[in-house]
Amino acid sequence: MTSTDFAPALADIRAGFEIPPDKVYLDGNSLGPLHRHAREKTLSVLQDEWGDDLIAGWNKHDWINLPLTVGNQVARLVGANPGEVLCCDNLSINLFKALAAALQLNTPRTRIVTEATHFPTDNYIAEGLAQLLGPGTCRVDALPLAEIEQLDFSDVAVLSLAHVDFRTGHRRNLPALTQRAQSGGALVLWDLAHSAGVIDTALSENNVDLAVGCTYKFLNGGPGSPGFLYVAQRHQHAGNVIPGWMGHADRFAFEASYRPAQGIGRFLTGTQSVIALAAAGAALSVLDGIDIGTLRECSLRLSDAFLAALGDHPTTAGIECLTPTPHSDRGSQISLRLPEGYPISQALIERGVIVDFREPDIVRFGFAPLYNQPTDIDQAVAALADIIETRCYEASRFNQRNTVT
Amino acid sequence: MTSTDFAPALADIRAGFEIPPDKVYLDGNSLGPLHRHAREKTLSVLQDEWGDDLIAGWNKHDWINLPLTVGNQVARLVGANPGEVLCCDNLSINLFKALAAALQLNTPRTRIVTEATHFPTDNYIAEGLAQLLGPGTCRVDALPLAEIEQLDFSDVAVLSLAHVDFRTGHRRNLPALTQRAQSGGALVLWDLAHSAGVIDTALSENNVDLAVGCTYKFLNGGPGSPGFLYVAQRHQHAGNVIPGWMGHADRFAFEASYRPAQGIGRFLTGTQSVIALAAAGAALSVLDGIDIGTLRECSLRLSDAFLAALGDHPTTAGIECLTPTPHSDRGSQISLRLPEGYPISQALIERGVIVDFREPDIVRFGFAPLYNQPTDIDQAVAALADIIETRCYEASRFNQRNTVT
Numbered sequence: 001m002t003s004t005d006f007a008p009a010l011a012d013i014r015a016g017f018e019i020p021p022d023k024v025y026l027d028g029n030s031l032g033p034l035h036r037h038a039r040e041k042t043l044s045v046l047q048d049e050w051g052d053d054l055i056a057g058w059n060k061h062d063w064i065n066l067p068l069t070v071g072n073q074v075a076r077l078v079g080a081n082p083g084e085v086l087c088c089d090n091l092s093i094n095l096f097k098a099l100a101a102a103l104q105l106n107t108p109r110t111r112i113v114t115e116a117t118h119f120p121t122d123n124y125i126a127e128g129l130a131q132l133l134g135p136g137t138c139r140v141d142a143l144p145l146a147e148i149e150q151l152d153f154s155d156v157a158v159l160s161l162a163h164v165d166f167r168t169g170h171r172r173n174l175p176a177l178t179q180r181a182q183s184g185g186a187l188v189l190w191d192l193a194h195s196a197g198v199i200d201t202a203l204s205e206n207n208v209d210l211a212v213g214c215t216y217k218f219l220n221g222g223p224g225s226p227g228f229l230y231v232a233q234r235h236q237h238a239g240n241v242i243p244g245w246m247g248h249a250d251r252f253a254f255e256a257s258y259r260p261a262q263g264i265g266r267f268l269t270g271t272q273s274v275i276a277l278a279a280a281g282a283a284l285s286v287l288d289g290i291d292i293g294t295l296r297e298c299s300l301r302l303s304d305a306f307l308a309a310l311g312d313h314p315t316t317a318g319i320e321c322l323t324p325t326p327h328s329d330r331g332s333q334i335s336l337r338l339p340e341g342y343p344i345s346q347a348l349i350e351r352g353v354i355v356d357f358r359e360p361d362i363v364r365f366g367f368a369p370l371y372n373q374p375t376d377i378d379q380a381v382a383a384l385a386d387i388i389e390t391r392c393y394e395a396s397r398f399n400q401r402n403t404v405t
Numbered sequence: 406m407t408s409t410d411f412a413p414a415l416a417d418i419r420a421g422f423e424i425p426p427d428k429v430y431l432d433g434n435s436l437g438p439l440h441r442h443a444r445e446k447t448l449s450v451l452q453d454e455w456g457d458d459l460i461a462g463w464n465k466h467d468w469i470n471l472p473l474t475v476g477n478q479v480a481r482l483v484g485a486n487p488g489e490v491l492c493c494d495n496l497s498i499n500l501f502k503a504l505a506a507a508l509q510l511n512t513p514r515t516r517i518v519t520e521a522t523h524f525p526t527d528n529y530i531a532e533g534l535a536q537l538l539g540p541g542t543c544r545v546d547a548l549p550l551a552e553i554e555q556l557d558f559s560d561v562a563v564l565s566l567a568h569v570d571f572r573t574g575h576r577r578n579l580p581a582l583t584q585r586a587q588s589g590g591a592l593v594l595w596d597l598a599h600s601a602g603v604i605d606t607a608l609s610e611n612n613v614d615l616a617v618g619c620t621y622k623f624l625n626g627g628p629g630s631p632g633f634l635y636v637a638q639r640h641q642h643a644g645n646v647i648p649g650w651m652g653h654a655d656r657f658a659f660e661a662s663y664r665p666a667q668g669i670g671r672f673l674t675g676t677q678s679v680i681a682l683a684a685a686g687a688a689l690s691v692l693d694g695i696d697i698g699t700l701r702e703c704s705l706r707l708s709d710a711f712l713a714a715l716g717d718h719p720t721t722a723g724i725e726c727l728t729p730t731p732h733s734d735r736g737s738q739i740s741l742r743l744p745e746g747y748p749i750s751q752a753l754i755e756r757g758v759i760v761d762f763r764e765p766d767i768v769r770f771g772f773a774p775l776y777n778q779p780t781d782i783d784q785a786v787a788a789l790a791d792i793i794e795t796r797c798y799e800a801s802r803f804n805q806r807n808t809v810t
Contacts, residue, residue: 018456027460034456042680046447050628051423051439054759055432058809063628090675092649093498100537116661121650121675124663128648132505132537142661167659216676223455223468223679243533244497245526252810253764254572256521256547258529270495270526271621274628275447276678354459359658404463405657 006373007298013286017220017371024353024376024383029194029333029366032220032283041282045275057274066277067226067246067268073284074219074228077292078192078211079202085230086264087215087280088272091193093242094212094229095125095160097267100241101231102158102187102210103129103138109157109185116142119166122191126160149177153184158210163201164194164331167358169323171199171331175206182207187235193217196228198299198332198369200292203230210235218332218368221280229267236263244269286370298369299332305377306334306365315385322362333366342405343398347387350398353380357405411779412703418691422625422776429758429781429788434599434738434771437625437688446687450680462679471682472631472651472673478689479624479633482697483597483616484607490635491669492620492685493677496598498647499617499634500530500565502672505646506636507563507592507615508534508543514562514590521547524571527596531565554582558589563615568606569599569736572763574728576604576736580611587612592640598622601633603704603737603774605697608635615640623737623773626685634672641668649674691775703774704737710782711739711770720790727767738771747810748803752792755803758785762810 007014016036019025025033049057058064070087078085088094099112112126123142130138143151153159159181164171178188187209192201197218203211211230215221231238240247240260246268249259260266287295307325310316320337324330338344338361345357356364365380387393412419421441424430430438454462463469475492483490493499504517517531528547535543548556558564564586569576583593594615597606602623608616616635620626636643645652645665651673654664665671692700712730715721725742729735743749743766750762761769770785792798 018452019459020457023459025459031460031463033459034451039451039456042451043448046439046444046627046684047423051444052425054424054428054430054438055436055761056754056759057628058436059807064809089494089498090649090677092651092675093494093647096647096674119650120653120659120661120663123661124648124650124653125674127663128646131644132646134539134542137539214676222451223462224676224682225678225680227675239536241533241537242498242501243529245524245529246497248525248529252808254525256525256528258525258532269501269530270497270632271619271629272495273630273678273681275630275684276681277629279451279680349461354461356460402464403657404469 007369009290009294010298010370014371016286019371022352024379026365026367026372026376026380027354027356028368029217029364030356031216031223032218032368033371035220035283035286037286038220038222038279038283042275042279045278063274066274066281067272068265070277070281070284071228071264073281074196074215077287078196078230079200079204080230081204081233083264084233085228086267087226087228087277088268089227091191091212091214091227092121092125094227095122095191096129097241098189098210098212098229099126099129099158099160101235101238102189105235105238106157106187109155110138111156112138112140112158112160113148113151113156114140114142114160115148115162116144117165117167118142118160118162119191119193122160122162153181153186156181156184156186158187158189160189162191162194163199166194167322167335167362169331169333169335171195171329174201178206178208194331194333197295199296208232215280219280220283220286222283225280226272226276231264231267240267240269242269246270295369299367300327300330302367302369302372302377303330303332303334305374306367306381309377309381313381313385315388316381332368333364336363337361338363340393343393344387346398347393348383351383353383412774414695414699415703415775419776421691424776427757429784431770431772431777431781431785432759432761433773434622434769435761436621436628437623437773438776440625440688440691442691443625443627443684443688447680447684450683468679471679471686472677473670475682475686475689476633476669478686479601479620482692483601483635484605484609485635486609486638488669489638490633491672492631492633492682493673494632496596496617496619496632497526497530499632500527500596501534502646503594503615503617503634504531504534504563504565506640506643507594510640510643511562511592514560515543516561517543517545517563517565518553518556518561519545519547519565520553520567521549522570522572523547523565523567524596524598527565527567558586558591561586561589561591563592563594565594567596567599568604571599572727572740572767574736574738574740576734579606583611583613599736599738602700604701613637620685624685625688625691627681627688630685631677631681636669636672645672645674647674651675700774704772705732705735707772707774707777707782708735708737708739710779711772711786714782714786718786718790720793721786737773738769741768742766743768745798748798749792751803752798753788756788758788
């Protein structure tokens with residue numbers, strides 16, 4: 001595989017990413033890079049929309065509907081219907097609303113099942129909700145995946161899981177787990193943070209009830225760009241547990257009582273950042289016309305090439321890989337277990353190979369089909385091998401911890 | 406009063422606002438205009454920080470602490486101490502957290518008192534929280550202000566009020582109401598949406614317990630820019646009802662259990678938009694070194710001039726003004742009651758005098774000391790008088806309702 005024959009359908013998109021030429025960027029699973037369109041659109045929103053049109057921008061540029069229109073862009077990529085996804089707030093807030101809606105929809109069941117190694121915020125939020133509702137009203141069980149796979153779900157209100165595990169890159173069997181939980185009468189809530197934009201989650205086809213995610217990883221919306229919330233159309237009669245004016249049926253009537261809007265809009269609460277939503281929308285528009293299947297195929301070709309290169313090099317061949325090898329079980333990252341993972345990740349970064357580290361010993365390599373190329377793989381593996389061989393990571397500067405790892 | 410002698414201390418700041426020259430902008434109470442610094446900083450965050458430094462930006466540019474650092478900028482303007490304000494999410498979400506914290510802090514009291522004509526979202530959120538907690542655990546009473554002023558508060562957990570009424574521009578007596586409620590054992594939560602940046606709320610001096618607000622009005626952070634949350638230092642042991650990873654004591658340890666951070670940071674939940682926070686921070690930095698007392702004084706001079714000009718013109722002299730005349734009772738807007746308010750507001754906007762309308766018959770004129778000048782007042786009153794005299798507002802184009810009013 002050479003760079004010239006890699007994913008020609010994506011060549012134009014790739015050219016628009018403004019990644020510094022001295023960097024091999026393998027951290028799109030944490031923060032996607034800047035695309036020219038996102039920069040240009042954001043500047044235009046600042047200058048031409050806000051700057052020139054001021055308050056009139058809410059009508060003239062339809063800012064008021066951005067959570068829905070950007071939500072529809074996300075909907076296509078996660079296999080949902082238009083009107084089933086909102087882009088707003090952040091994943092954590094959306095999860096709080098989704099869990100509360102699930103409990104309401106599945107009354108009188110009160111049990112939330114999550115995975116013990118779920119992304120921490122997902123479990124903190126579930127526990128926070130349970131604490132708020134009080135004993136007897138909600139209970140959270142964080143179980144190992146193997147146990148979840150055997151559960152009969154007959155007393156479970158909602159199963160809350162990550163589609164791709166953030167530590168290991170293990171992709172869970174979304175169709176099978178959804179079906180199993182639903183056959184026991186539970187609803188299913190998927191966290192798509194590490195799969196949106198690289199794996200077809202086919203939410204409608206898989207009859208998924210609820211989902212949340214973020215736009216700052218493989219969707220390239222920018223640091224801290226908005227989260228998203230999917231509520232299947234059949235569940236949109238549920239209440240919004242944080243009912244604000246933006247979800248009201250007639251926002252500018254300023255009625256004393258809350259009347260929820262019809263459809264997904266009722267899950268909005270407060271005013272959303274127009275700049276943040278516009279940047280996310282511009283980043284998403286880069287994907288217009290690109291099939292999610294193409295992205296998944298390219299992602300797998302990249303991670304396959306990385307595994308092959310690792311195996312081919314005598315220095316790296318023996319490294320433990322936490323990510324499952326079968327395509328069906330693999331997300332869009334490869335996680336290596338390295339006892340000296342922190343300083344090794346810092347040494348890679350110093351050489352321009354941008355990866356990240358997760359406690360206690362995991363180095364993550366993310367593969368983004370939109371901009372990564374086979375040459376990135378070759379450079380990353382060569383750098384890793386050299387760093388291990390020379391033990392240069394033992395230098396004290398690589399052992400100083402950053403605030404964000 | 407001529408433009409040349411108006412607020413010379415603010416002349417440099419005024420010159421930096423990029424308001425189109427054909428517009429008289431009197432809607433800063435709804436959406437502040439773009440300042441050059443905000444545009445430049447946002448572009449730099451996009452291009453130089455996100456674009457060039459990618460994931461390293463979280464450490465290198467201290468993105469991770471933006472909610473605290475921008476919060477500290479707000480703190481100075483609302484009379485709070487550093488470490489008492491977070492800039493994050495939006496007003497509605499922050500209010501939900503603040504109300505829940507108040508109930509927790511004031512256990513076993515369960516009664517929330519709000520004003521019947523409070524900004525609707527504030528009451529929707531309170532009702533939503535009460536519904537979530539269930540009967541017996543929380544009750545919301547929305548009362549007229551006159552009744553609140555006589556209440557003994559002996560069974561009230563928290564009083565939730567707007568400092569300045571969004572419809573009438575009536576400024577409430579924050580020190581007296583705070584003291585009265587607290588003397589009955591209640592906590593007090595102020596919504597500062599219409600006062601932050603134009604009135605010294607002196608939160609510490611007035612011993613205020615909790616407050617929320619937004620940065621998109623008189624703080625000029627941009628459309629939908631982040632909200633803020635003030636929690637007095639003495640109350641920061643309260644829990645965050647939506648506990649997410651950003652409020653964890655050690656975010657990147659990814660611990661299975663939630664351990665709240667010390668201080669205001671624990672009230673964070675999910676990842677915040679760096680672009681939105683940076684724009685808000687840049688807009689706030691425009692105010693560095695400017696005393697809030699100066700801003701209040703200039704605001705009153707502008708609204709005084711507006712009232713005088715209205716009174717001087719035979720066509721406008723008889724219009725009913727909903728905003729109280731005493732300075733102590735006036736916010737930074739003047740609200741006129743006009744039976745044909747909607748088409749009149751649209752006719753003003755067509756002539757470049759940007760105001761807004763609130764149901765059923767209120768036209769609001771906002772006064773922003775940072776960029777409004779006496780000439781704006783003269784032009785606005787002349788346009789209003791002419792529109793009323795010529796009845797041009799009767800044209801059908803002025804009667805077509807916009808989505809956002």
